Amino acid sequence: MTIKVTPLSDALGAEVTGVDLRERLSDVDRKNMEDAFIKHLVLVVRDQELNPRQYMTATRLFGKPMRQYFSDMILEEQPEIVVIDSREAPLLPNGEPRLVGSGAWHSDHTNTLQPPKVTVLYAIVLPRKGGTTGFANMHMAYDALPEDEKVKVDQMRTVNTLGKVINQVSTADLEEFGKPCVHPLARTHPVTGKKAIYVGPVKVECIVGMGQDESRRYIRELQERVIQPDIIYRHYWKPGDLLMWDNRSVAHKAFRDYDHMEGRIMHRIILEGDVPV
Numbered sequence: 001m002t003i004k005v006t007p008l009s010d011a012l013g014a015e016v017t018g019v020d021l022r023e024r025l026s027d028v029d030r031k032n033m034e035d036a037f038i039k040h041l042v043l044v045v046r047d048q049e050l051n052p053r054q055y056m057t058a059t060r061l062f063g064k065p066m067r068q069y070f071s072d073m074i075l076e077e078q079p080e081i082v083v084i085d086s087r088e089a090p091l092l093p094n095g096e097p098r099l100v101g102s103g104a105w106h107s108d109h110t111n112t113l114q115p116p117k118v119t120v121l122y123a124i125v126l127p128r129k130g131g132t133t134g135f136a137n138m139h140m141a142y143d144a145l146p147e148d149e150k151v152k153v154d155q156m157r158t159v160n161t162l163g164k165v166i167n168q169v170s171t172a173d174l175e176e177f178g179k180p181c182v183h184p185l186a187r188t189h190p191v192t193g194k195k196a197i198y199v200g201p202v203k204v205e206c207i208v209g210m211g212q213d214e215s216r217r218y219i220r221e222l223q224e225r226v227i228q229p230d231i232i233y234r235h236y237w238k239p240g241d242l243l244m245w246d247n248r249s250v251a252h253k254a255f256r257d258y259d260h261m262e263g264r265i266m267h268r269i270i271l272e273g274d275v276p277v
């Protein structure tokens, strides 16, 4: 089987066809997929029919799964898989569901010292309409900054905690994942050496040396300026889609434009990454 890689936008994302992830990939296909991932940052493989064990085996080809902080959402038979089910979302005081999947542009698990290099989602059930996900190329976001601001951003460090998620995790998860950690606001990709703006805003306590309000305002305004339509790919999900993105250089956001009671179920795996530098 020889894979084919077709770009999905000018900025990032590619669809991989000619692959059945239930079967073992040839060394050539695996290398081609790895190269395509580094080049396009988001890979989509449609029409996959994987049980949890096959999903796990396929994903392991790209790295080592790591524990996620939603222990109570773990799939019993494969504890590295977290089940994100919109129908299970607890309600906020205003009656709105507290959905997993931030509506703000972010990287995943930025509250950990060694955040994941890759996040993988496998679409199980989808609402009839909406429930799309946006992906932004944060290398392009960095490159768009004026030179003097690049110098400024290069020196900034964010202090990260569980943030608002703190109310959604168990005591044990809080113990393991609740310690603050510091990351560069612009990180260097360990494979390509390119810089990317790297942030999960809801988990940023502050930028080192700046007050909380000022830090959050700066990050919000920075994202608004740099995350423009020309650096975004928006994915319209179908059941059986397996999508993986480079969490080091891609920001993503969930569009909550659907009826959460209809059910949107994703199986998520994250793969171990480096300490950001």
Ligand SMILES: [Fe+2]
Pocket (backbone or CB within 6 Å): 101, 102, 106, 107, 108, 252
């Ligand atoms: Fe996320």
